[in-house]
Amino acid sequence: MGKKNKQQRIADVREFKNVFEYEHFREEKNLKGKWHSEIFKNQNPITLELACGKGEYSIALSQKFPKRNFIGVDIKGPRMWLGAKKALEKNLWNVRYLRAFIDHLENFFTENEVNEIWIVFPDPYLKKERKRLTSPKFLEIYRRVMKPGGLIHLKTDSKTLFDYTCEVIRNENCELVEIVQDVYRDSKNNELVSIQTFYEKMHLQKGKTIRYISFRL
Numbered sequence: 001m002g003k004k005n006k007q008q009r010i011a012d013v014r015e016f017k018n019v020f021e022y023e024h025f026r027e028e029k030n031l032k033g034k035w036h037s038e039i040f041k042n043q044n045p046i047t048l049e050l051a052c053g054k055g056e057y058s059i060a061l062s063q064k065f066p067k068r069n070f071i072g073v074d075i076k077g078p079r080m081w082l083g084a085k086k087a088l089e090k091n092l093w094n095v096r097y098l099r100a101f102i103d104h105l106e107n108f109f110t111e112n113e114v115n116e117i118w119i120v121f122p123d124p125y126l127k128k129e130r131k132r133l134t135s136p137k138f139l140e141i142y143r144r145v146m147k148p149g150g151l152i153h154l155k156t157d158s159k160t161l162f163d164y165t166c167e168v169i170r171n172e173n174c175e176l177v178e179i180v181q182d183v184y185r186d187s188k189n190n191e192l193v194s195i196q197t198f199y200e201k202m203h204l205q206k207g208k209t210i211r212y213i214s215f216r217l
């Protein structure tokens with residue numbers, strides 16, 4: 001993507017009615033704790049798509065589950081632009097996007113506000129464990145905004161991140177729900193697990209194995 005195009009997308013995202021940023025959570029305008037009442041204007045459960053990139057999961061899930069709300073979270077506006085634009089074009093108002101660092105989720109959500117989380121092809125951060133989105137540090141952040149027993153799904157091409165997450169789940173006494181070593185060989189939950197993102201398509205082209213795990217906090 002050219003520099004001009006990138007700048008244009010950053011500017012567009014600021015104007016999109018379905019994208020929220022830090023400024024929406026400042027001072028008297030603060031929307032923290034008001035996703036149901038002020039943004040979605042319903043009490044339907046909220047699912048986050050973390051590291052959403054172009055937001056393919058939130059778009060696909062919002063169409064499959066019109067009685068649920070979805071929020072894609074990522075720091076990169078130009079990627080999010082694609083998902084947000086698609087949602088506007090398709091008139092999907094049960095999906096929104098939040099451009100922010102996942103590290104700061106507590107600035108945007110209050111306790112018990114989130115029901116479920118999908119983490120889809122996050123960077124595996126092979127050398128920086130603390131930055132991994134399934135590290136104990138991040139699980140603690142999710143605990144502070146999720147309902148007790150909230151379900152977390154991880155889909156990844158990284159065996160290192162997958163094995164690491166299994167170990168964290170054990171150490172943190174989380175409840176393992178499902179573990180799939182090869183999504184396209186073994187999964188029984190194809191309807192959800194086989195939604196494909198931009199990164200997943202690249203990994204599949206390279207012949208990588210896609211793994212999935214879900215657990216409750």
Ligand SMILES: C[S@@+](CC[C@H](N)C(=O)[O-])C[C@H]1O[C@@H](n2cnc3c(N)ncnc32)[C@H](O)[C@@H]1O
Binds near residue numbers: 050054055100103200
């Ligand atoms: C490898 S991409 C995957 C994007 C998308 N899920 C997909 O499968 O195509 C990882 C994404 O995570 C985002 N990301 C990584 N760490 C983050 C953090 N701490 N806060 C917000 N976004 C983050 C990056 O901006 C990037 O868009």
